[in-house]
Amino acid sequence: MKQLRWKDFSLVSKIVIEVGMIAVLLFAMNMLFYVRINNSMQKMDNVYASNAELTELSQVFEKVQDNMYKYLKVKNSQTLLDYYQNEAKYRNELEKLNEDNINDPVKLLERNIRKMSETYLDCTAETVAAKRGRNVEQYKRKYDDATKLYRYIQSSIDELNNLMFQENSSTYAVLRAVMRYLEISNSVIMIIIVAGGMLLLIQATRNMFVPLSNMAETAQLVGQGNFHVKMHDTDAQDELGTVTRAFNTMVENLDLYMARTKASMEKEQQMMERELLMENHLKEAQLKYLQSQINPHFLFNSLNAGAQLAMMEDAEQTGIFVEKMADFFRYNVKKGQEDATLGEELEAVDNYIYILNVRFAGDIHFSKEVDESLENVRMPSMILQPVVENAVNHGIRDIEWEGKIHLTVTGDADYIRISVKDNGKGMTQEQIEGVLSGNREHRNEEGDSTGIGMNNVISRLELYYEESGLMEINSEGEGKGTEAVIYIPVHEN
Amino acid sequence: MKKKRTKLLVFFALAGILVLFYMIGESYCEGLSRGSSLEEKNEVMCKYKYDMIVDSPNSSFWQAVYDCAQEWAQKNDAILELRGSGRESDYSKLDYMNMSIASNSDGIILQYSGEQGLEAKINEAVQKGIPVVTVMGDAVHSKRQSFVGVSDYQLGSAYGEKVAEYVTEDTESILILLKKNIDDMNQSQIYTQISNAAQAKAGSLQNIQITGKNLRLTGTFETEEAVTDIFQQRDKIPDILVCMDEETTECARQAVLDFNLAGKVTIIGYYSSEDILTAVEKGVISVTCDVDTEQLGRYSIEALTAYQKDGRTNSYYNVDINFLDKNAVREMRRKGVSG
Numbered sequence: 001m002k003q004l005r006w007k008d009f010s011l012v013s014k015i016v017i018e019v020g021m022i023a024v025l026l027f028a029m030n031m032l033f034y035v036r037i038n039n040s041m042q043k044m045d046n047v048y049a050s051n052a053e054l055t056e057l058s059q060v061f062e063k064v065q066d067n068m069y070k071y072l073k074v075k076n077s078q079t080l081l082d083y084y085q086n087e088a089k090y091r092n093e094l095e096k097l098n099e100d101n102i103n104d105p106v107k108l109l110e111r112n113i114r115k116m117s118e119t120y121l122d123c124t125a126e127t128v129a130a131k132r133g134r135n136v137e138q139y140k141r142k143y144d145d146a147t148k149l150y151r152y153i154q155s156s157i158d159e160l161n162n163l164m165f166q167e168n169s170s171t172y173a174v175l176r177a178v179m180r181y182l183e184i185s186n187s188v189i190m191i192i193i194v195a196g197g198m199l200l201l202i203q204a205t206r207n208m209f210v211p212l213s214n215m216a217e218t219a220q221l222v223g224q225g226n227f228h229v230k231m232h233d234t235d236a237q238d239e240l241g242t243v244t245r246a247f248n249t250m251v252e253n254l255d256l257y258m259a260r261t262k263a264s265m266e267k268e269q270q271m272m273e274r275e276l277l278m279e280n281h282l283k284e285a286q287l288k289y290l291q292s293q294i295n296p297h298f299l300f301n302s303l304n305a306g307a308q309l310a311m312m313e314d315a316e317q318t319g320i321f322v323e324k325m326a327d328f329f330r331y332n333v334k335k336g337q338e339d340a341t342l343g344e345e346l347e348a349v350d351n352y353i354y355i356l357n358v359r360f361a362g363d364i365h366f367s368k369e370v371d372e373s374l375e376n377v378r379m380p381s382m383i384l385q386p387v388v389e390n391a392v393n394h395g396i397r398d399i400e401w402e403g404k405i406h407l408t409v410t411g412d413a414d415y416i417r418i419s420v421k422d423n424g425k426g427m428t429q430e431q432i433e434g435v436l437s438g439n440r441e442h443r444n445e446e447g448d449s450t451g452i453g454m455n456n457v458i459s460r461l462e463l464y465y466e467e468s469g470l471m472e473i474n475s476e477g478e479g480k481g482t483e484a485v486i487y488i489p490v491h492e493n
Numbered sequence: 494m495k496k497k498r499t500k501l502l503v504f505f506a507l508a509g510i511l512v513l514f515y516m517i518g519e520s521y522c523e524g525l526s527r528g529s530s531l532e533e534k535n536e537v538m539c540k541y542k543y544d545m546i547v548d549s550p551n552s553s554f555w556q557a558v559y560d561c562a563q564e565w566a567q568k569n570d571a572i573l574e575l576r577g578s579g580r581e582s583d584y585s586k587l588d589y590m591n592m593s594i595a596s597n598s599d600g601i602i603l604q605y606s607g608e609q610g611l612e613a614k615i616n617e618a619v620q621k622g623i624p625v626v627t628v629m630g631d632a633v634h635s636k637r638q639s640f641v642g643v644s645d646y647q648l649g650s651a652y653g654e655k656v657a658e659y660v661t662e663d664t665e666s667i668l669i670l671l672k673k674n675i676d677d678m679n680q681s682q683i684y685t686q687i688s689n690a691a692q693a694k695a696g697s698l699q700n701i702q703i704t705g706k707n708l709r710l711t712g713t714f715e716t717e718e719a720v721t722d723i724f725q726q727r728d729k730i731p732d733i734l735v736c737m738d739e740e741t742t743e744c745a746r747q748a749v750l751d752f753n754l755a756g757k758v759t760i761i762g763y764y765s766s767e768d769i770l771t772a773v774e775k776g777v778i779s780v781t782c783d784v785d786t787e788q789l790g791r792y793s794i795e796a797l798t799a800y801q802k803d804g805r806t807n808s809y810y811n812v813d814i815n816f817l818d819k820n821a822v823r824e825m826r827r828k829g830v831s832g
Contacts, residue, residue, distance in 0.1 A: 100538050101538060101539040101540065101541065101542040101571070101572050101599075102536050102537065102538050102539070102572070103536065103537050103539065103567070103572045104536050107536065108542070108572065108574055111542070111596070112574075112592070112596040115595065115596035115597045116592060116595040116596045118597075119594075119595040119596070119597070120595070148591060149591070149595055152588065152591065152592045152595065155584075156592075178522055181518070181521070181522055182522065185515075185518045185522075188514075189511070189514070189515060192511060192514075193511075196507060196511075200504075203500075
């Protein structure tokens, strides 16, 4: 069974219980006072009861004497009956009096009255008997005796009455003092209880409202944006407990939402930054082209015109060369702004090699091995050509032996692997790291380049695929050639 | 948690103090209301109840006797009631005897002064099985069980001796104040004894007038008036005044002072109340007869107890008497102070 705890009661119940308890306490106190005062009142009532009883005794006694006298005067059966009744009554009353020898004036007097009364009653009985027996002399004598005793008893009763009155008066005075004490003590107790009750009530109410004011403060802090403040955890089942827990949950959730919103905003920011960066790189690449080719359209048109002229003059070789040049530059200009297919990239590489071979009289032995099913895969433009250009410029140029470049495109489930391998000078590990980290620029050879550096290529690849490590450069050392490998993630397509 | 416990502790402590306060108050209240009847709670129940009937129960002499007798009564499982001590009533000793008989007393101590019918009452009481002991005055012809006191003869000869001591050549008259229910002074042993002793001292040549006056009481303040009367008759003021009870002695002392006769009238008093002793010390009263009140009280109770136990008792208990003059009183006081 669940334990009944004070903090689990609802606020209304708590207030009702507290106020109720104080009310019950006050009521109980009132009852107590009532009983105490009532007791004293009863005692006061009883004070003079003994006097009243004695007076009654005296009255009955008088009647006995009276009835006897009347009977002696007029022999009447009614008075005789009255006499017997009163005599019995008087005997009953006498039973209440003390009959022992006790050394107390009142008790002693009671004893005397009782004994004398017994003698008196014997005497009256004899008197009445004598009267009935018409023994005139005896009843007269007995009547005298009885009357004498009557006087003694009556005066004794008076004396007893007096004594009792004195005693009772002192008792009465004491009871008055008791009443006075009761008055004072009742007031003191009442004041104490009321004050104590008020204190308890104040304390209890404060206990009830302390969590509320705490909550108000905490809520203010939360309102100012501090989500790490919390109310003390409670397991109370009252309204305050519920509100406290709800408040804590609310603050937690607020914190959580804020964190999520912040994260998504950061992500968005990151994305925006990335896009901006990519655009920058492209812009940079384009700028390089524009710098080197001030008016590409004019150049294409001129080159086309040159190609037609060569055809007309039957200089077929020249014509093809000029045409390939035109294609190459057109691709550069056109694809500078968008992505391209792998096939288009490969075509650009072919054109570039053709141009170079014309320039360098077929010194570059270029071969490729392409999985043709991958030719339609889309990828950022102007990636392969700069890599091949790099292999030409830094790999096989100025070598003693025959320079070869081999391009391989293979694919698996995750990546398309594009490898550009030369048998040129090779690279040291430092050089490789320098190129991959983008620190090393080959500015000195810019004049003969198409203008796009390796770091630009790497950056664009990473931005495009949001993945790093997409380019790999392997070399076994100086004079042992270099292999640049580009990984194109398949899932993007 | 600790704070809560402290609070709880304080709360309970306060409640405890309140309860304690209430209980103390209540018991105080109870004590107060019981206090009044507490004195009577010291009640002793006794087997016997004796009555003491004397002429002037409120006099210090009889009070002293009563105190002693009561003490002895308590030791012998009895209580003693001094009749007529508490009320201003005009009951005679006869009435009190009636009351005692009617209330089935277990014994009566009676000062017999020869009232008419009293002997018959004594006989009636004895007949009803109530033993009667007479004190100071004996009802010789009644059926009383015992007499405690000084016999008239004894008292008379003792007084006679004292009177004789004070009889000088100038002594002309001696007045003896008695309270006896007798018609002729010559019936009184006291009177005759004193008279004889005084005459013997004076011898046949000197003629001393010896008178006895019976101050038989018929009403209140009678004694005072009678004594004052004596002193108002200038030529009849006695040289020696013999008082045979406490009241008369005190009245005589006052009269001597009022009439400026101190030293001129020799008073031979009775009993040793504080006033009388002071008077003796100052020489207003020449000598006073001191009856041993303790013996008187004790013997009375002894007589009654003996009768209740054995059915019989000594018929006569003698009580010592002792005369105190100025020197004796001073001696007594000195002892009283130092002791």
